[in-house]
Amino acid sequence: MKDKNKAFPVFYPDAAGIDISSKEHWVAVAPNRDAQPVRCFGCFTEDLHAIANWLKECDVDTVAMEATGIYWISLFLILEEAGFEVVLDNAKHVKNVRGKKTDMSDAEWIRQLHSCGLLSASFQPDTYTRKLRTYMRYRKNLIEMSATHIRMMQKAMEQMNIKLQHVIADITGKTGQRIIQTILQGQRDPQVLLKLVDGRIKASPDDICRSLEGVWKEEHLFELRLSFELYHQYRQRILECDQQIQALLLQKTNSTHALAKKQNVKSNKNNLSFDAKPILQEITGTDLTEIFGINDSTAIEILSETGLTMNKWPTEKHFTSWLNLAPYNKISGGKLLSSKIPKKKNRAGQVFKLAAFAVQRSQNWLAVFYHRIKARSGPAKAITATARKIAVIFYHMMRDRVRFNPISLENYVESFREKQVRKLKKQAKRLGLELKPA
Numbered sequence: 001m002k003d004k005n006k007a008f009p010v011f012y013p014d015a016a017g018i019d020i021s022s023k024e025h026w027v028a029v030a031p032n033r034d035a036q037p038v039r040c041f042g043c044f045t046e047d048l049h050a051i052a053n054w055l056k057e058c059d060v061d062t063v064a065m066e067a068t069g070i071y072w073i074s075l076f077l078i079l080e081e082a083g084f085e086v087v088l089d090n091a092k093h094v095k096n097v098r099g100k101k102t103d104m105s106d107a108e109w110i111r112q113l114h115s116c117g118l119l120s121a122s123f124q125p126d127t128y129t130r131k132l133r134t135y136m137r138y139r140k141n142l143i144e145m146s147a148t149h150i151r152m153m154q155k156a157m158e159q160m161n162i163k164l165q166h167v168i169a170d171i172t173g174k175t176g177q178r179i180i181q182t183i184l185q186g187q188r189d190p191q192v193l194l195k196l197v198d199g200r201i202k203a204s205p206d207d208i209c210r211s212l213e214g215v216w217k218e219e220h221l222f223e224l225r226l227s228f229e230l231y232h233q234y235r236q237r238i239l240e241c242d243q244q245i246q247a248l249l250l251q252k253t254n255s256t257h258a259l260a261k262k263q264n265v266k267s268n269k270n271n272l273s274f275d276a277k278p279i280l281q282e283i284t285g286t287d288l289t290e291i292f293g294i295n296d297s298t299a300i301e302i303l304s305e306t307g308l309t310m311n312k313w314p315t316e317k318h319f320t321s322w323l324n325l326a327p328y329n330k331i332s333g334g335k336l337l338s339s340k341i342p343k344k345k346n347r348a349g350q351v352f353k354l355a356a357f358a359v360q361r362s363q364n365w366l367a368v369f370y371h372r373i374k375a376r377s378g379p380a381k382a383i384t385a386t387a388r389k390i391a392v393i394f395y396h397m398m399r400d401r402v403r404f405n406p407i408s409l410e411n412y413v414e415s416f417r418e419k420q421v422r423k424l425k426k427q428a429k430r431l432g433l434e435l436k437p438a
Contacts, residue, residue, distance in 0.1 A: 008116040016055055017111030018065040020072045027051055028107035030115070033058040038108055048075050052082040060084065064114035066091040066106075067122060076124075087114060087121040094119065123322065129307040132248055136304040137347075139241040143270050146234035149227045153180065156224035163211035167203040172231070172269065174198055179212070184225050188216060242273045245300070252308075253282045271297040283308060286397045290404035292366050293355030293390060302394065305348035310399040319395045323349035325388040341384065349387065352394075356386035365412035366390070372416075 019026040025047070028038045039054065041047045055063065062085040065072055072088065079086045094110055113119050125133060150172055154165050164179060165171050171180065178196040187193060190212040194205055201208070276296040281287050288299040313319040320326040324346045327339040360370045366386055374382035397404060407415075421435075428435050 008118070010115050011117040012062050012115045014059055014061045015111055015115040016058070016060040016063045017107045017109070017114055018051075018063060018075070019106040019110065020066055020068040020075070022069070022071050025051065025075065026107040027054070028111040029055070029058045029060055030111070033060070043071070045074070048078045051075065052079055052084070055079075055084065056082070062087065062114070064089055064110050064119050066094065066110065087119055088124060089114075089119045090122060123312055125305075125307045128248075128252070129304065132245070132300070133304040135241060135245050135248065136301050139238060139245070140301075142234050142238050142241060146231055146238070149231040149234065152227040153224055153231065156220045156227060157214070159220045160214040160217055162214040167207050167211045168201055175201055180224065180228055184221070184228060239273055245272065246274050246276075249276065249279050249283070249300075253279055268297075271295065272300065276300060284398060285401040286403055288394065288397060291355075291390060291393055291397070292362060292364055292406070293357075293359040294394070298351050298355060301351050302348050305346075305351075306398075308398075310395055313395070316392045316395045320388050320391050322346070323352060323388075323391055325349050325352065325384055325391055349391075352387040352391045353383050355390050356383045359386060359390070363409065365407045365409050368409065368412060 013030065015030070017028045021043075023043055025041045025043060026038060027041060031037045034057075041051050063079055064087040065076070067088050067090060076086055076088060089110070094106075094113055110119070153171060157164055164176065168176055170176060175196065175198045179193050182193060182196060190209040193212050194209055197205075197208055276299075277287070277289055280289070280296055280299055284303075288294055289296055294302075310319065313322060317326065324341060324344055326341070328342050329339050330337040356366075356370065359366045360374075360382075361367065366389060369389065370382050370386045373385045377385075393404065396402065425435050
């Protein structure tokens with residue numbers, strides 16, 4: 001029987017492989033390093049340190065493991081602190097193993113692939129970026145949970161036939177919160193509640209009064225009260241999260257004073273509560289908020305995923321491919337078989353898509369680009385293509401530390417027109433025709 005180890009040249013003889021799970025970790029080293037080259041360890045902290053100690057005894061210097069849920073994080077950090085080169089690999093890249101599948105065989109298969117240099121490491125941020133990422137992701141979870149209680153407030157009012165959400169745009173605004181709070185205090189008279197309406201509300205007083213005439217039920221008022229209180233508790237936790245993010249950002253600067261609170265009353269409630277634009281400029285050396293569709297909150301969310309440098313990606317193509325914003329071309333025999341984008345989520349890529357969605361109503365060249373792609377290929381592809389444009393701009397601004405220099409709308413339209421004319425001339429020449437201006 002042919003030795004599988006001789007099928008490919010071994011580049012990393014001191015490699016180990018780890019199969020991760022929630023309750024146990026299987027670790028494999030080269031057969032000549034230990035009498036029992038594949039061992040099973042628990043998942044407690046002492047077990048993770050035992051893994052690191054055993055790998056040192058086996059003279060291992062590089063370790064590969066699968067990215068399984070969140071179970072890999074603690075072991076990854078402990079091995080990294082112990083001085084090992086840790087390669088976190090996509091489980092999709094190592095799933096093709098012949099025979100009966102077990103955790104033991106998976107660990108050995110990962111070791112063999114890694115020793116032959118067939119595994120590529122997934123991007124892992126530095127300690128600072130990982131900390132910022134944790135705060136930003138948790139903040140996003142809090143926003144989603146607060147949104148759940150907004151829907152529960154709307155449901156409770158709808159069950160009492162209170163149509164407040166149909167006459168005002170946002171029940172979490174000044175007017176909506178005043179009215180709900182007064183209702184919970186026992187007031188039911190629509191004329192009294194009407195006095196709480198802000199003058200900027202466009203609905204007529206009659207419509208507002210009729211929307212506040214309902215069938216009051218104790219159980220639905222109870223549901224409304226709890227949802228109202230939980231919503232405000234989540235908003236308070238979001239403010240506390242903002243304070244942690246603010247303190248972390250200040251660590252990267254020479255500033256010792258707190259950042260100013262945002263004064264723009266039209267700002268989205270889900271944006272950061274402080275003005276992070278000055279500190280972003282100091283950290284990155286450029287103003288990322290000048291990019292169309294990007295504000296200080298979205299810029300920090302992207303940086304929490306990508307880090308503060310672009311060194312991990314040699315070119316803009318590598319960056320947009322990592323963001324899942326580039327076509328995944330499959331070519332065989334010189335023929336393009338498929339160019340579909342894989343169905344995987346990249347958090348930074350999703351933020352760029354949100355920026356692209358915001359750009360479509362603007363008066364700039366990116367909006368013209370979006371509508372041109374939309375007319376040809378539909379809105380989904382237009383969002384992805386525009387998001388890729390924004391990501392390329394972001395990449396060059398971060399890598400080269402340059403300011404955003406947008407193309408004027410007139411120059412972009414004229415440049416596209418000239419390109420189309422050249423294309424038509426080539427087609428006409430191919431057909432033996434000649435274009436003449438009208």
